Amino acid sequence: MTMDRRARALIATSVVALAFGACSGGGGGGGTDEVVDIAINPWVGYEANAGVVGHILEEELGFTVEYKELAEQVSWEGFESGDVDAVLENWGHADLIATYVTDKGVAVAAGSTGVDGIIGWFVPPWMATEYPDITDWEKLNGYAELFKTSESGDKGQFLAGDPSFVTSDAGIIAGLELDFEVVYAGSEAALIEAFRKAEQNKTPLLGYFYSPQWFFDEVPLVKIDLPPYTEGCDADLNLITCDYAAYTPLDKYISKSLEDKAPRAAQFIKNFEWSAEHQNSVANAITNGDKTREEAAAEWVAANEAVWQPWIPAE
Numbered sequence: 001m002t003m004d005r006r007a008r009a010l011i012a013t014s015v016v017a018l019a020f021g022a023c024s025g026g027g028g029g030g031g032t033d034e035v036v037d038i039a040i041n042p043w044v045g046y047e048a049n050a051g052v053v054g055h056i057l058e059e060e061l062g063f064t065v066e067y068k069e070l071a072e073q074v075s076w077e078g079f080e081s082g083d084v085d086a087v088l089e090n091w092g093h094a095d096l097i098a099t100y101v102t103d104k105g106v107a108v109a110a111g112s113t114g115v116d117g118i119i120g121w122f123v124p125p126w127m128a129t130e131y132p133d134i135t136d137w138e139k140l141n142g143y144a145e146l147f148k149t150s151e152s153g154d155k156g157q158f159l160a161g162d163p164s165f166v167t168s169d170a171g172i173i174a175g176l177e178l179d180f181e182v183v184y185a186g187s188e189a190a191l192i193e194a195f196r197k198a199e200q201n202k203t204p205l206l207g208y209f210y211s212p213q214w215f216f217d218e219v220p221l222v223k224i225d226l227p228p229y230t231e232g233c234d235a236d237l238n239l240i241t242c243d244y245a246a247y248t249p250l251d252k253y254i255s256k257s258l259e260d261k262a263p264r265a266a267q268f269i270k271n272f273e274w275s276a277e278h279q280n281s282v283a284n285a286i287t288n289g290d291k292t293r294e295e296a297a298a299e300w301v302a303a304n305e306a307v308w309q310p311w312i313p314a315e
């Protein structure tokens with residue numbers, strides 16, 4: 001009878017310990033019931049971030065990761081609705097930060113990605129060689145005729161990417177009194193393909209582009225020298241008189257609820273920081289290496305333990 005009571009006590013203690021471990025917010029690969037919802041914004045550099053972060057959260061920290069393919073604005077709304085725990089590459093968005101971090105308190109800053117973001121206007125290399133002064137914005141109106149298309153009418157075409165991207169091109173065109181019309185390619189992939197064909201076929205193209213981006217290794221696009229950004233030059237978004245501001249560095253945000261439900265996952269995302277070269281290598285593997293996001297991430301993780309081990313929070 002005495003031994004039976006002891007056995008029951010031991011079993012009860014073990015059950016309690018196992019239950020506590022399962023609910024403790026993520027151990028070192030030991031498994032957890034917590035789900036981390038990561039937004040996937042529609043460019044491959046972001047996808048590279050998410051693939052690596054998600055892979056390590058699952059394989060090293062034992063979390064379940066769910067990916068949500070969303071536009072930038074909708075991703076931030078997910079902090080309030082509970083649908084999103086992490087935005088892993090933020091390009092500015094002071095208005096969204098004010099709403100969801102400062103006013104509503106449903107998101108918190110999670111530090112730098114380690115990568116600087118640049119947005120600007122670019123032409124294919126052949127054009128910079130053929131027309132050396134085309135990179136001077138004050139000469140662009142003289143070349144507007146070259147860029148006319150059926151979509152731009154009697155103005156030169158300026159090719160933008162996905163309409164959901166951070167973009168000020170119409171305001172810049174108006175503010176600098178340029179004879180161009182914004183036309184949207186529709187996606188990052190379509191924008192890349194347009195620049196690729198423009199270089200291959202020696203056809204004129206002026207368009208929006210950004211770094212970090214693996215495509216620069218294939219086609220070294222040449223940046224237009226717009227007037228440098230200064231404080232207040234974009235105060236009126238309809239009449240912008242300068243280039244884009246530099247996003248140095250790009251940063252991350254997580255939900256306040258993630259800090260509460262899974263503090264180890266939250267700290268890991270805060271610790272995540274790598275280089276543009278690392279991001280581009282994973283992005284290139286996804287785009288050109290015929291690999292899924294998971295395969296490209298797993299390959300990078302296997303080859304770069306010295307980079308990601310410091311991201312792992314202490315037990």
